[in-house]
Each structure stands twice: as C-alpha cells, then as structure tokens.
Amino acid sequence: MKVLIVGNGGREHALVWKVSQSPLVSKVYCTGGNAGISRIAEVVDISPTDVNAVAEFAEREGIDFTIVGPEAPLVAGIVDAFEKRGLKIFGPSREAARLEGSKAFAKEFMRRHSIPTAEYRVFEDPEEARRFIKEVGAPLVVKADGLAAGKGSVVCQTKEEALRTVDRFMREGVLGDAGRKVVIEEFLEGEEASYIVMVNGTNYVPLPTSQDHKRLLDGDRGPNTGGMGAYSPTPVINEETERRIKEEIVERTLKGLEMEGIYFRGFLYVGLMITGDGPKVLEFNVRLGDPEAQPILMRIKNDFLEALIRFYEGEEVTLEEDKRWALDVVIASKGYPENPQKGLEVHGLEEAEKEEGVIIFHAGTTLKDGKVVTNGGRILNVCAYGDTLKEAKERAYRAVSKIHFEGMHFRKDIGDKAFKYLP
Ligand code: AMP
Numbered sequence: 001m002k003v004l005i006v007g008n009g010g011r012e013h014a015l016v017w018k019v020s021q022s023p024l025v026s027k028v029y030c031t032g033g034n035a036g037i038s039r040i041a042e043v044v045d046i047s048p049t050d051v052n053a054v055a056e057f058a059e060r061e062g063i064d065f066t067i068v069g070p071e072a073p074l075v076a077g078i079v080d081a082f083e084k085r086g087l088k089i090f091g092p093s094r095e096a097a098r099l100e101g102s103k104a105f106a107k108e109f110m111r112r113h114s115i116p117t118a119e120y121r122v123f124e125d126p127e128e129a130r131r132f133i134k135e136v137g138a139p140l141v142v143k144a145d146g147l148a149a150g151k152g153s154v155v156c157q158t159k160e161e162a163l164r165t166v167d168r169f170m171r172e173g174v175l176g177d178a179g180r181k182v183v184i185e186e187f188l189e190g191e192e193a194s195y196i197v198m199v200n201g202t203n204y205v206p207l208p209t210s211q212d213h214k215r216l217l218d219g220d221r222g223p224n225t226g227g228m229g230a231y232s233p234t235p236v237i238n239e240e241t242e243r244r245i246k247e248e249i250v251e252r253t254l255k256g257l258e259m260e261g262i263y264f265r266g267f268l269y270v271g272l273m274i275t276g277d278g279p280k281v282l283e284f285n286v287r288l289g290d291p292e293a294q295p296i297l298m299r300i301k302n303d304f305l306e307a308l309i310r311f312y313e314g315e316e317v318t319l320e321e322d323k324r325w326a327l328d329v330v331i332a333s334k335g336y337p338e339n340p341q342k343g344l345e346v347h348g349l350e351e352a353e354k355e356e357g358v359i360i361f362h363a364g365t366t367l368k369d370g371k372v373v374t375n376g377g378r379i380l381n382v383c384a385y386g387d388t389l390k391e392a393k394e395r396a397y398r399a400v401s402k403i404h405f406e407g408m409h410f411r412k413d414i415g416d417k418a419f420k421y422l423p
C-alpha cells in the first residue's frame, strides 16, 4: 500500500522510518521532506497547510493511508478535506483539533469535565489582563490562545514581565491573531512529562512515556523552544501516576469529547506537570510530540503501520515496548529559536551514524549540490538506544561529537532529570 506522511521535520522522518519497515508498504510519500526523509521516501512538494492540495494529491496518487505529523494542517482541517474525498487519514478533525488550536477552548473544556489543570482566566481586553496581573502578582504564565510554534507560552517570574508579555501579544501583535486573546494561568511546580495516546472515539492505547526538554539551555534555562531533546520511557511517570493520568485525564477527556459530540481519532498528547497534588495538564496537543515521537517510535516493537490501521478500523491493539531506553539529542542552529541561520554545511553525519545503537533523524536540513545543509531551527535528532539510560545518553553524545556545522548548539544534559529516580 501507499502511505503518505504529512510534515517535514524530525518527527516525520521518524514516522517515515518506522512505517517503511512495514511489509504492508509499497511506497512512502512525504510532503516537504528534508535531506534525511528524501533518502527513504518520495518527497512531494506541497505545503502541509495547503490541505486541499494535499488531499487532491492523495486522491490522484491513490494513497491508501495518511498520517499527519504537525498541528497546523490539522487545525486547518486536513482530516476533513481527506474524509470528504473518502480517504483514510489518522488525525483529528478541525473541530477536535481545537483542543490544541485554542488554549482557551482547551481550558474551558477541562473545567467543564473536571480535568486537573492550572487555575486560569481568559482575556480579550489587554486592560483587563493588566489589571488582573497587578491584582494577583507573579509568578504566572501568559499563554497566547492560538498556535505559536512553541513561542506562545511565557513563564513570568515578575509582574513586569507578565505585563510586558500581555502588551507584546495583545497590543503589539507579535504573534499575529494567535496572541490577541490570552490565557493567564497559575504557575505550577513539579516535573514535566509527556503522555501520548492513540485515540479512536472512547478507545485509546498509550504509547511509551517520555520527557521533553523545552528550554533552550542546560538546567532548563533560556526561552521555551519546540523541544531540545527527549528520552523514553520516563521514570517521572510511575505506575500510580500513570493510573491517575489515565483515569483523571485521558478517560475524562474522551468522555467529555463524546458528551460534547466531538469525534476524536488521532494522537492525543497530554503535556503534564506532575505536582505534589498529582498530574495536571499543561497543554493538549492533537498529534505526536517532536522530539518525543523519535524515541517513542524507536521503542515500539510492533509493525506500527499495521497496528495503526487496525486501530483506525476500530480493532483492539496492544503495543509492545522495547525494553531498551532511547534518547534524542536535538542539534539546533545558531540563532534558534529567534533567527536560525540557514545554508550551512553539516559535516560528520556518516561517521556519527556508524556509532553503535545510533539513529539520526533529520529535521531542518536540505540537500544543496549533494551536500547536507541547514535549513531551519532544529537541524538534527541524534538518537541512541541503550540497555540503560546512561548508555543511551553516552552513545548519543558520542555521535553528536562527530557532527559539526558553524554555530551548532545542543543541550548537554538530556536525560539527566531521570537519574534521580533511577537506582
Ligand atoms: P505550553 O505551551 O502550554 O505547553 O507551555 C510551554 C511550557 O511552559 C511548558 O512545557 C512548561 O515548561 C511551561 N508551562 C506552561 N504552563 C505552565 C504552568 N502553568 N506552570 C508552570 N510552567 C508552565
């Protein structure tokens, strides 16, 4: 069968890699693509958010099954466009994608269904938002309502910072329409983790657990990014915490969607803060996380495509997890996340890929005169398996040390937060 992966980053390279291993597959296509994807899939030059053009392509080419990576096409209604043409696609409809597309919608949904999350208020008037901040003081978190590629949430340690963020989002419009409405929420303390499930109505199957590293710099300093590294599984989610996540969050969410007449089929990503009071939702995403998907997919032993199609059709499936750990170090370009530098040649990839247990997924790369060059903010995901987390980490960083390009930047502490939970 022919399979289409929508998107062109590290997550999509990992999806193409995993899906290509299925005996069911005759050919994998990918919209956009990068230097890594183009080695193993046919790259189709259509923007993922041009949803009708993608659907027309799928119809013309006779694509049997499509998996969507990023949020933007989902929020733009790619699933509706495919289903209108009778094409099979794994992802939520535009309506269901509001769980990610509007933070205000997601917060109000959680309130209606008693799903644990930070206390919050929604504002459409900057004066009212400013008054509220002056009244309650810091720390608090200001979040743009709409999609902002990881730049829409600002943890503010002072009142001044919060007031400034409100002005930038609501008055100066630095995020366009995405920031005209904001959610202001209580600052939660605890440890973050990512819990992703495949959903079909009220049925769900958990994927392996993981932990992202959202801040740019070591020790969780610097601005939020799309994610600078991840590993799987995470000991932050123990058995008891997982039970609570399922009962208090995932099951209430799926019940709530059903009660509201919203059909959800796709990946549901629960971004969590594990607090002293238990797990609370920081955000919902309606897709796999990037970079979490890379170590997660490395640890799924099933024929993932076959499992996904059976699940899509309404069957029960169980996923088998690799006992090994997987860890992903993201290498970003100079200037990420503000002004990434493009067009710089990447050296040492072949040597890095020869390291034991290492797989490299490309993100913002492209080919120029046969050479791999930078073409975005996050450039590479250097991933490794290990029998222990320590081994996975050592292997990944050994491979990272073989790679060079001007101004490259990566965190040196991916996985470190897990060690205190481990024997
Ligand atoms: P979000 O876009 O909602 O996932 O937020 C991005 C990041 O900001 C999260 O991964 C957290 O590190 C941080 N964050 C968001 N909301 C809160 C909160 N209520 N308390 C503390 N940190 C938060």
Ligand code: GLY
Pocket: 212, 226, 227, 285, 288, 289, 290, 291, 292
């Ligand atoms: N890594 C976080 C995300 O994909 O939103």
